[in-house]
Amino acid sequence: MSLSEEDREERRWRFKLFQREQRSLFGEILDWMLTPLLLLWPLTLALTWWVAQDIADRPYDRALVLHAHELAQWIQPDPAGLRFGAPDAVTDALRADDTDLVYYQILAPDGRVLGGEPDLPTVAEPLHPAPLPGEVRLRDDLLRGLDVRVATLWTPVPGADPMPLAQIQVAETRKKRKLLATEIIKGVMLPQFITLPIAVLLVWMALVRGIKPLSRLEERIRARKPDDLSPLDDKAVPLEVAPLVQSVNDLLTRLTESVATQKRFLADAAHQLKTPLAGLRMQADLARREGASTEELKQSLEHIGRASVRATHTVNQLLALARAESGSTALTRQSCDLAALTIDAVREAVPTALERHIDLGYEGPQPGEPGVQLLGNPTLLRELVSNLVDNAMRYTPSSAEQPGIVTVRLLPDPFGQVLVLQVEDNGPGVPETERARIFEPFYRVLGTQTDGSGLGLPIVREIARQHRATVEVEAARPGQKPPGARFIVRFALAQG
Numbered sequence: 408m409s410l411s412e413e414d415r416e417e418r419r420w421r422f423k424l425f426q427r428e429q430r431s432l433f434g435e436i437l438d439w440m441l442t443p444l445l446l447l448w449p450l451t452l453a454l455t456w457w458v459a460q461d462i463a464d465r466p467y468d469r470a471l472v473l474h475a476h477e478l479a480q481w482i483q484p485d486p487a488g489l490r491f492g493a494p495d496a497v498t499d500a501l502r503a504d505d506t507d508l509v510y511y512q513i514l515a516p517d518g519r520v521l522g523g524e525p526d527l528p529t530v531a532e533p534l535h536p537a538p539l540p541g542e543v544r545l546r547d548d549l550l551r552g553l554d555v556r557v558a559t560l561w562t563p564v565p566g567a568d569p570m571p572l573a574q575i576q577v578a579e580t581r582k583k584r585k586l587l588a589t590e591i592i593k594g595v596m597l598p599q600f601i602t603l604p605i606a607v608l609l610v611w612m613a614l615v616r617g618i619k620p621l622s623r624l625e626e627r628i629r630a631r632k633p634d635d636l637s638p639l640d641d642k643a644v645p646l647e648v649a650p651l652v653q654s655v656n657d658l659l660t661r662l663t664e665s666v667a668t669q670k671r672f673l674a675d676a677a678h679q680l681k682t683p684l685a686g687l688r689m690q691a692d693l694a695r696r697e698g699a700s701t702e703e704l705k706q707s708l709e710h711i712g713r714a715s716v717r718a719t720h721t722v723n724q725l726l727a728l729a730r731a732e733s734g735s736t737a738l739t740r741q742s743c744d745l746a747a748l749t750i751d752a753v754r755e756a757v758p759t760a761l762e763r764h765i766d767l768g769y770e771g772p773q774p775g776e777p778g779v780q781l782l783g784n785p786t787l788l789r790e791l792v793s794n795l796v797d798n799a800m801r802y803t804p805s806s807a808e809q810p811g812i813v814t815v816r817l818l819p820d821p822f823g824q825v826l827v828l829q830v831e832d833n834g835p836g837v838p839e840t841e842r843a844r845i846f847e848p849f850y851r852v853l854g855t856q857t858d859g860s861g862l863g864l865p866i867v868r869e870i871a872r873q874h875r876a877t878v879e880v881e882a883a884r885p886g887q888k889p890p891g892a893r894f895i896v897r898f899a900l901a902q903g
Contacts, residue, residue: 516571771817778819
């Protein structure tokens, strides 16, 4: 049976009612400190009761042993065997107790009761180890439905050889012992009823004091201006919080660098767009002036067309760089055939290569062959290859008489788990002093007359970074003139 919308809404409301939306650090620490304390308190009570019973038994056990030795002195030889000749005063003194009942029993070696209570339980046979003369053993037992503590003394019978052992048992009820144990418990546990709330209060106050540095840190952060990205002082916080503050400082440092990069990027972008836009405006003004001839109007329109193409290319490159830096495309990674993507990018560049008289070619495995698969974003990977090919064709001098050569290679290395992409040209190359800077946005090597935006290689570097690849440039033919350039991108195949 399906639930109605009202029932589902009610269930969601109940779930939210009992769900803790945010955990409290103060509450978590307080719970973990107080819960063991409250759970251990009953265990402490039980252990204290057990110890109190043991403490209460000791003095009364010693008294039972003394009574047993005292009664042993009144066992005397008799022609008929043995007899117990203690006077009534001795036995009356033994029983003179206002709290507990005391019983005794005298047993001959043959088991006859010489005196005392005949129904007092005897020691269970056989005894292991066997009792020694004069040895006393204590035990708990039951007499007439009452719990009793029994001391049993084995005493030798004088004048007999071998010397038999008679038993003297003295039993006492446990009322005094329980009262003493109760008093001990009260003396130990009653103060805990007072100290436990005090301990809870002290723990709460200690936690409040302990988290004050966090509150002060929060106040300092809230008091900051929106544009204040300076690092926090990690010396004014506890040692345990220092790693968190250092992590926040690292984040602030990266954020500061990111903001500075964005500001520089926007300034450079505005500068790069200002030039073609100014050219468009100037040519438009020239085309609108009075007396302009048809030839002059045609030249102005041609300049406007070239400026618009340059502006369009710059804008497209800016959008491609922004898309590469956004990181959102990293979430849509899939298995990509780099050979297929590279061949498609080369085919797309063929018309431009023919127009510029450039010999553009591809060397490497075909799509579907082993070693060309990697995990990545196909759109960005194709953008990477296209920018490398476009960069090589732009900076390679070419004519119908001396065509430039641009070669794209794909080199799989299954043993090293690496897939290498190379884009090589026979142009003037990149000086060693400039090789680190050509990957900066809008940077162009001095002395080049090539029309470009300076964004192609930064796009390549950013896409490679998102795919955990490395990019480097070297001379294609070291020592020759021109040396040419070879851009190398290394992809690790074992990616997570």
